[in-house]
Amino acid sequence: MEPQLSTVPAEILSVAVLLGVLFFAVVRPRGLPEAVAAVPGAVLLVAVGAVSWHAAWEQVRTLLPVVGFLALILMLAQLCAADGLFQVAGAWVARWCGGSAKRMLGGVFAVAAVVTAALSLDATVVLLTPVVFATAAHAGARPRPQVYATAHLANAASLLLPVSNLTNLLAFSASGLSFLGFAGLMAVPWLVAILLEYGVFRAYFREDLAAGVTAGERPATPRTPRLTLVVVGLTLAGFFLTSLAGLEPAWAALGGVVVLGGRALVRGRTTPRRLVASAAPLFCLFVLALGVVVQAVVGNGLEHGLGHLVPAGDSFVSLLAVAGLAALLANVINNLPAVLALLPIVAPGGAGPVLAALIGVNLGPNLTYAGSLATLLWRRVLHEHGERSSLGAFTRLGLLTVPLTLAGATAALWAGLRLGLG
Template sequence: MSTTVVPVVLLLCVLAFAVLRPRGLPEATAAVPAAALTVALGAVAPHEAWVQIRTLLPVIGFLALVLVLAHLCAREGLFEAAGAAVARRCGGSPRRLLAGVFAVACAVTAVLSLDATVVLLTPVVLATAARTGARARPHVYATAHLANSASLLLPVSNLTNLLAFTASGLTFTRFAALMALPWLAAIAVEYTVFRRFFRADLATPRATPRAEPVLVPVSAGPVAPDHTDGTDGTGDGPRLQAPGAGPRVPRFTLVVLALTLAGFAVASLAGLEPAWAALAGVVVLGGRALARRRVTPRELVGAASPLFCLFVLALGVVVQGVVAGGLASGLGRLLPGGDSLPALLGVAAVAALLANVINNLPAVLALLPLVAPAGPGPVLAALIGVNLGPNLTYVGSLATLLWRRILHQRGIEADLGRFTRLGLLTVPATLLASTAALWATLHTVGA
């Protein structure tokens, strides 16, 4: 095989392994040998592979710290408390419960990354729906969609964001300012479509809601099948059982989390890596949890997902081989130039398509070297594409695959047809709305 074909075959094998995960083996099991083969067969020179790894290492380190921070927040009960608060404030309405789930999922995704939404919040949402008597389907599909579409706001919200943030040359606060309107636009479109798409589910709760909501987070068991109940005649859906008091709010954790988020902005303005702020948050929360014996050092190391970090580094080398083998020239012919609205829409569309073909992480690794020289606008447009596009198919995002696996572990099978129909309604609309919002922001406040 030529050096053009080999990296493509290796990338497809790595992605297939990541999707199937035979015997539960980590993704790095296939990615590391694939990266070694890419170098050994001459598709990527050893020094080029080392440069790629050195470029990715700070981003991966930041990701690991954010994952540990999210884990510590979960151990302190932040997610259960958020679920309980949503259940109390829904006022017995499944539609207001959906609005609450949207609010919490958007906040968790933006601040603690999409992994926290998929892994830590999804089980809480399942438990909340079960205990309030609402049908779980609209709310659990919301966590899948918002893990992707609500990850536009901050560099820490998604690994793709961290990569784009590094390539854009923007500060933390500037990145957030430029992406705020696209983020809001995507969420508004998602919420509008969800209210319409799941109107039947939002009108009929289960007949016998369980008592006391949201006390079972990550270990929540399967949700029983939905069935129909009556409505309250208020026009806002059926009445649900009023939830009880629920768990306490971990105020210390909230304060540390807020200070860490502020630290991201301050560090960026001071010319420091935001990872220092994340490290400070981990040291404070982790030191407190270790002192109280709520976590172990081994647990914290595991929360950093070292094997997944290794997978990303190895994947970067494989993608570099694919790009050098001809993908770059092909994408270069497809990508429009400039930062006009049609150009940004073109970049976002190509990025979304590529994410659904080879997954969003390889897609952003392949696209960034091509769009970065054109300035922050095309970089952020590509980010919109790789973040919103994966809501169309299961394979577009590792987070979506993980969400599906979590549901399967709880005896719930996500329906491919429903997921695809929902994606066809949301993805084109969110791409258009968010890219238009980005263009408006760029031409109003400048890059």
């Protein structure tokens, strides 16, 4: 017989464990992986009966396909980086800017939006941000607008495809939409969010952009990895084709990893161990354990409390309220726990409320550092490059962009639902 913990102590313990796990993930003492705190926390909650073994296993079983897909996308992004794809993108931005910091910002926005949508927000934060630093340094431009753009677009430009963000994968599973249906409904909100972000960036960083670029060192043009580009293009096409065939899009991602990974192994550019490490297995384990911890919090009172706050229906006001609540929750407990907590509540309302919640948890984290793990990773990249990340500047920029993009993207979603774009 499973141990049982009464409701109030179970609720207190579950929240305490969740906050402890998130604090550990933010601080990462001695560089320890997030799973070091999440796995024992999940085991503790199951052991004392705050969440049943059955409920914990069901949560893990639900998340396993999503986490497996995440691992494949991370591997594919790392293989693309090893082939120099991001360096080519940086060289393209440098050529495009033509001595104009404003054009450079536009180029970074375009590249970051495409990379985030196709290869996930983690690729933008971890792999593209260092390239943007190097590109700005070569051109003699002030790096702040460019590097803040990678942080904001890692979140804002992750609305387009199910593969763009782990939160998207979870929402995709709950939405009942096909891959094409998801992309059809989110294409206009994605574009609206990017354009609004760009407009705010042009105004907010006007002094940095007015400084222009100096006669910096012109970077050498790297060789374009044509096969890599072809494989990425075919993988994206595969996502749509597998959706039409009723198959999991993970098969398309696996195909891309097999081709690029197999070539890298044959040529001695990587090893099986390094290839497995690029899938971030400990981070994937962290996601599974965090899912169990969130299940304990949801089952011990949060679902009931949120249920009173989530409006019914898919009117514009209702969708905006869901998006706003999701954004608030993401900044309080991080976007991944937020979407795990909200999906069971909004899913019965159909695709509209699910995608509105997704808009909230993807755009909301641009307000605070703690809103998403991607933003925390971005801060580390900045510190590694000797660039200070100002909490005040980040928050002020977020106060300008988040309400605007939430309203604009939600309005576009509402219009798409009315037009039957999904």
